[in-house]
Amino acid sequence: MRPPPRRFFRSKARAVSGGLKLRAGRGKVGETWWGRRWTAALESFGWQPRLERGKVYAKKGQVLAVRVAPGKVRARVQGSRGKPYEVTIALAVLAAKDWRRVAAAVSRQALLPAQLLAFEMPRDIEDAFPKAKPLFPASRQDIAASCTCPDAANPCKHIAAVHFILAQEFDRDPFLLFTLRGISRTKLLTLLRSSRSPVRRAGPKKEPAGADLSGRIEGFFALPKELPAGWGPSPARLERAPLPGARLKELGVPPFWRGELDFEETLLRYLEAARARAEALLRDC
Incomplete structure (x- = not known):
C-alpha cells in the first residue's frame, strides 16, 4: 500500500509596519548602473528563482533593519514566525595596500574622483580593482550568507530580500559598497587626495618695499554708501x-x-x- 502523498504548505509572512520597502516596480531593480550591477551579479549565479521570492518580501517591507559594516551586512527579516530571522551577508575586505593601489589607479583619471565626490560611481571603477579582489562579487563563492530560518537553501528568500534592499541603498550611496569592501568614505577620499600629484600653491602677493598704504588704511573703516544686496528691507x-x-x-x-x-x-x-x-x-x- 502506497503511503499518502506528502503535502506542502506555503507559509505566509507576518505583516509588518515600518519595514524597509523596495521602491522598484516591475522589471530590473536599481536606478543606477551599480545598483543593477549588484543584482545582475547575483542573477548570474543561478539564483533567479530565489531572488524573485526575495523581491516579493522586499516590496512588502519584510526587511526590518539593515546594518552595513566592513565585510559584513547584518539584517533582520520578518518571516512567518513570531521572531524575525537574523540574516548575515559577508564579503571579503580588501587589504590596506590594495586600497592604496585602487586609489592610485582612480586618481590617475581626473574625472573619476570628481564623480565619486558627486556620489556617482564611475563606470571605469571596476578596472581599478585587482582581478582576484573585484568590487562586485564574481562568483557565488565570493558571498557567504546565513539566515536563522529553517530553509536549507541558500540564498533563502530572507537573504534575497536583503540583497535587494542593499541594491536600493547602493543607488543612494555608492560608498556603502566601499564600506562593505572594507573602507569608509572618509578614508577613501583621504587616499584619493594623497594619491594625487602635489600642487604648488602660490604664496600671498607681497607689497613692494616702500609702498604707500595710507590710502588703504583710511578707507578700511569707512561705511559703504549703499547696502549690499540682501541687506535691505525684508520682502x-x-x-x-x-x-x-x-x-x-x-x-x-x-x-x-x-x-x-x-x-x-x-x-x-x-x-x-x-x-x-x-x-x-x-x-x-
Whole structure:
C-alpha cells in the first residue's frame, strides 16, 4: 500500500509596519548602473528563482533593519514566525595596500574622483580593482550568507530580500559598497587626495618695499554708501522657487527610508504648508 502523498504548505509572512520597502516596480531593480550591477551579479549565479521570492518580501517591507559594516551586512527579516530571522551577508575586505593601489589607479583619471565626490560611481571603477579582489562579487563563492530560518537553501528568500534592499541603498550611496569592501568614505577620499600629484600653491602677493598704504588704511573703516544686496528691507512676500524641491531632489531619499508614502512628495507638502504659514506671518507684521 502506497503511503499518502506528502503535502506542502506555503507559509505566509507576518505583516509588518515600518519595514524597509523596495521602491522598484516591475522589471530590473536599481536606478543606477551599480545598483543593477549588484543584482545582475547575483542573477548570474543561478539564483533567479530565489531572488524573485526575495523581491516579493522586499516590496512588502519584510526587511526590518539593515546594518552595513566592513565585510559584513547584518539584517533582520520578518518571516512567518513570531521572531524575525537574523540574516548575515559577508564579503571579503580588501587589504590596506590594495586600497592604496585602487586609489592610485582612480586618481590617475581626473574625472573619476570628481564623480565619486558627486556620489556617482564611475563606470571605469571596476578596472581599478585587482582581478582576484573585484568590487562586485564574481562568483557565488565570493558571498557567504546565513539566515536563522529553517530553509536549507541558500540564498533563502530572507537573504534575497536583503540583497535587494542593499541594491536600493547602493543607488543612494555608492560608498556603502566601499564600506562593505572594507573602507569608509572618509578614508577613501583621504587616499584619493594623497594619491594625487602635489600642487604648488602660490604664496600671498607681497607689497613692494616702500609702498604707500595710507590710502588703504583710511578707507578700511569707512561705511559703504549703499547696502549690499540682501541687506535691505525684508520682502513682503516670499518668492516661490522656480523649481520647487530642487534641493530636495539633490539630497535624495534618506538612508533606509521606512515611510509608506513617497518621501519627496510627503516632505514637499510640509514645505509648502510652512511657506504658506510664513507668508501669513509676514502679512500680519
